[in-house]
Amino acid sequence: MSNTTHPAPNSELQSYLDMDLLRFTTAGSVDDGKSTLIGRLLYDSKSIFEDQYEAVKASSEKRGEEYVNLALLTDGLRAEREQGITIDVAYRYFATPKRKFIIADTPGHIQYTRNMVTGASTANLAIILIDARKGVIEQTMRHTFIASLLRIPHIVVCVNKMDLVEYKEEVYNSIRKDYQAFASKLDSIDIHFLPISALNGDNVVDRSDKMPWYEGSTLLYLLENIHIASDHNHIDCRFPVQYVIRPMSNEHHDYRGFAGRVAGGIFKTGDKVTVLPSGFQSKVKSIDTFSGPIEEAFAPMSVTLTLEDEIDISRGDMIVRENNQPHVSQDLDAMICWFHSKPLQANSKFVIRHTSREARCMVKEIQYKVDINTLHRLEDDKNIQMNDIARIRIRTTIPLLFDSYSRNRNTGGIILVDEATNETVAAGMIV
Amino acid sequence: MSKNYTLKHLQELESESIYVLREVAAQFENPALLFSGGKDSIVVSHLARKAFAPAKIPFPLMHIDTGHNFPETLEYRDWWANEIGAKSIIKYVQDSIDKGRATEEKGINASRNVLQTVTLLDAIEELKLDCCIGGARRDEEKARAKERFFSHRDEFGQWDPKNQRPELWNLFNGRKNVGEHFRVFPISNWTEMDVWQYILAENIPLPKIYFSHKRKVFMRDGQWLAGDFDFLAKKPTEVVEEKIIRFRTIGDITCTGAVESTASTLEEIVQEVAASRTTERGTRADDKRSEAAMEDRKKQGYF
Ligand SMILES: Nc1nc2c(ncn2[C@@H]2O[C@H](COP(=O)(O)OP(=O)(O)O)[C@@H](O)[C@H]2O)c(=O)[nH]1
Numbered sequence: 109m110s111n112t113t114h115p116a117p118n119s120e121l122q123s124y125l126d127m128d129l130l131r132f133t134t135a136g137s138v139d140d141g142k143s144t145l146i147g148r149l150l151y152d153s154k155s156i157f158e159d160q161y162e163a164v165k166a167s168s169e170k171r172g173e174e175y176v177n178l179a180l181l182t183d184g185l186r187a188e189r190e191q192g193i194t195i196d197v198a199y200r201y202f203a204t205p206k207r208k209f210i211i212a213d214t215p216g217h218i219q220y221t222r223n224m225v226t227g228a229s230t231a232n233l234a235i236i237l238i239d240a241r242k243g244v245i246e247q248t249m250r251h252t253f254i255a256s257l258l259r260i261p262h263i264v265v266c267v268n269k270m271d272l273v274e275y276k277e278e279v280y281n282s283i284r285k286d287y288q289a290f291a292s293k294l295d296s297i298d299i300h301f302l303p304i305s306a307l308n309g310d311n312v313v314d315r316s317d318k319m320p321w322y323e324g325s326t327l328l329y330l331l332e333n334i335h336i337a338s339d340h341n342h343i344d345c346r347f348p349v350q351y352v353i354r355p356m357s358n359e360h361h362d363y364r365g366f367a368g369r370v371a372g373g374i375f376k377t378g379d380k381v382t383v384l385p386s387g388f389q390s391k392v393k394s395i396d397t398f399s400g401p402i403e404e405a406f407a408p409m410s411v412t413l414t415l416e417d418e419i420d421i422s423r424g425d426m427i428v429r430e431n432n433q434p435h436v437s438q439d440l441d442a443m444i445c446w447f448h449s450k451p452l453q454a455n456s457k458f459v460i461r462h463t464s465r466e467a468r469c470m471v472k473e474i475q476y477k478v479d480i481n482t483l484h485r486l487e488d489d490k491n492i493q494m495n496d497i498a499r500i501r502i503r504t505t506i507p508l509l510f511d512s513y514s515r516n517r518n519t520g521g522i523i524l525v526d527e528a529t530n531e532t533v534a535a536g537m538i539v
Numbered sequence: 540m541s542k543n544y545t546l547k548h549l550q551e552l553e554s555e556s557i558y559v560l561r562e563v564a565a566q567f568e569n570p571a572l573l574f575s576g577g578k579d580s581i582v583v584s585h586l587a588r589k590a591f592a593p594a595k596i597p598f599p600l601m602h603i604d605t606g607h608n609f610p611e612t613l614e615y616r617d618w619w620a621n622e623i624g625a626k627s628i629i630k631y632v633q634d635s636i637d638k639g640r641a642t643e644e645k646g647i648n649a650s651r652n653v654l655q656t657v658t659l660l661d662a663i664e665e666l667k668l669d670c671c672i673g674g675a676r677r678d679e680e681k682a683r684a685k686e687r688f689f690s691h692r693d694e695f696g697q698w699d700p701k702n703q704r705p706e707l708w709n710l711f712n713g714r715k716n717v718g719e720h721f722r723v724f725p726i727s728n729w730t731e732m733d734v735w736q737y738i739l740a741e742n743i744p745l746p747k748i749y750f751s752h753k754r755k756v757f758m759r760d761g762q763w764l765a766g767d768f769d770f771l772a773k774k775p776t777e778v779v780e781e782k783i784i785r786f787r788t789i790g791d792i793t794c795t796g797a798v799e800s801t802a803s804t805l806e807e808i809v810q811e812v813a814a815s816r817t818t819e820r821g822t823r824a825d826d827k828r829s830e831a832a833m834e835d836r837k838k839q840g841y842f
Pocket residue numbers: 136137138139140141142143144145179268269270271272304305306307308
């Protein structure tokens with residue numbers, strides 16, 4: 109019937125299973141070389157297939173370009189091909205023997221803040237490109253601000269097109285100084301700097317012999333080795349119940365499992381837990397998976413919990429530890445990025461989604477708008493347009509069970525949905 | 540004992556996919572899993588089994604049968620559905636043709652792949668499905684690189700690449716108006732290599748034609764097509780010969796190309812995939828029709 113084989117202990121499989129995962133996003137303004145950089149990473153790390161390379165080569169020739177335009181490798185939809193620009197978030201994949209990478213490729217135009225916010229929401233790391241000839245510009249600050257707002261744990265600033273400034277150390281150093289002066293105003297993040305030429309491949313995958321003054325690592329080395337183990341919260345136990353599993357079979361007659369993805373902390377069998385919002389207490393009886401029960405579960409594992417006591421629990425409830433509980437409230441403040449062409453109005457109503465919980469809410473107050481180029485609070489400007497960042501106060505119809513976004517991205521993120529069109533109109537980070 | 544609380548990448552992908560499948564069960568009333576018998580939809584159904592254990596998968600597998608499937612695929616389909624205890628629904632492209640809903644393509648490159656769209660959209664309407672789960676991956680093709688996990692379709696089943704809902708963190712917005720539906724792609728973030736390594740690690744059974752076998756084939760546009768089916772018309776110059784081949788993807792017989800291969804175990808296949816320098820969609824004739832072929836079919840409602 110089926111052709112099965114039993115895998116012998118296989119060292120190649122073993123090393124594949126040992127790889128970990130880094131998600132990163134790229135930001136830069138138009139023509140800073142983002143597509144070229146991604147193309148270069150894919151090509152030099154041998155993640156490009158022959159037919160893809162041939163297709164790009166043919167397209168380059170058709171366009172009358174002198175060299176194989178690696179930027180075309182990441183060029184997606186037809187509309188963009190026609191306009192010659194990237195218009196949305198596109199995801200790319202490559203792997204080295206150490207890590208697998210997911211790139212959220214987002215464009216850098218002013219009107220597309222929402223795309224960068226989207227790409228940044230799941231990223232461990234952001235690459236921010238600066239054109240060596242232009243230095244730190246408004247967009248650089250905006251991208252850095254968004255990365256910090258979305259709490260991307262690591263930032264790598266690539267000063268690109270070093271070939272066009274004769275690979276000069278002074279140029280690099282002065283850009284670096286400018287950037288640091290600006291970034292020091294933001295919440296502390298782990299920042300790295302690199303001088304590169306995406307076009308020629310200097311310091312991307314291979315070390316450059318043109319910049320002997322640079323003693324740091326290449327971009328790929330950094331991506332492969334940056335420490336990501338502490339990017340998840342392993343302290344505050346949070347288990348949003350996603351789905352209740354009730355087999356309704358003779359074999360599992362009384363089984364009630366609470367399926368979900370651990371959003372924080374480490375759950376162990378025997379742990380005393382509290383279920384919110386009811387406040388009922390119980391103990392973890394088992395942590396189940398298809399392959400059998402396991403002893404402990406941590407973020408971002410998808411598991412099924414069973415409890416010692418029969419408690420009424422449904423989607424949207426949260427299982428936590430007794431002595432470490434999230435906020436339970438109908439009032440919250442959030443920094444939001446507005447996504448819709450229709451401006452945000454105070455007192456308007458939305459559907460709010462947070463972990464596995466959904467409620468209705470009202471925007472009680474627009475507190476201020478942020479000028480994303482200067483980071484100034486514009487207390488008098490309450491006109492929130494698409495791509496604006498603002499601080500707002502929200503009241504929900506039922507309590508949400510949340511942490512501040514800076515404490516836990518999984519339990520501090522919200523989206524607002526328009527009740528009439530069902531479009532996602534804003535993303536928010538609970539303050 | 541010091542412990543490292545990080546997931547390895549395949550574990551993280553698995554956990555993400557299980558999360559997405561559970562969201563489907565929680566957010567939709569009447570979902571179905573589109574099952575083609577290919578390795579991607581097999582992996583998705585395997586993940587669905589994991590997501591809801593010890594309960595059964597709370598939605599049916601649905602196969603859109605072009606009538607041009609390899610017999611091995613159909614045999615596998617029925618066996619697998621039974622194995623994982625899933626309900627299965629089969630809809631036939633032939634029925635759409637008989638009812639005059641779809642017109643058979645003519646000529647040497649005729650394929651029923653495009654007609655699948657009609658049968659699928661009719662099935663969605665007839666069964667009032669509000670969500671179809673698919674095994675598409677973003678790494679397969681450029682147009683898919685921008686696809687969301689939850690992909691919203693209007694009442695005509697169409698995809699509008701410029702008006703996709705932004706997806707943040709793991710908050711998926713499956714709200715919709717009457718008549719609209721969603722396509723959900725739980726393994727969006729997997730690559731071809733991930734899928735193969737996972738099949739190997741989990742020892743998931745596959746249809747026989749993925750493995751090396753002897754078959755009558757003929758060469759067209761640089762790839763081997765099956766030579767043992769009458770509905771696949773041959774040009775006079777196309778000579779049928781016997782080769783040791785296997786299929787890297789499973790689709791409609793008329794447009795699924797085989798590769799010469801002696802890989803007869805999963806390990807050998809994984810090694811072959813690792814060494815190969817051609818993407819798997821390179822062996823599917825339907826995407827080659829034009830550079831933007833996939834994008835066009837998506838807009839019409841196929842995947
Ligand atoms: N000289 C030089 N040109 C570059 C470099 N990186 C990118 N470019 C060129 O800058 C232009 C814009 O690059 P592209 O990757 O399309 O920019 P994007 O808009 O940020 O994606 C193209 O003509 C590239 O060839 C570099 O390191 N050096």
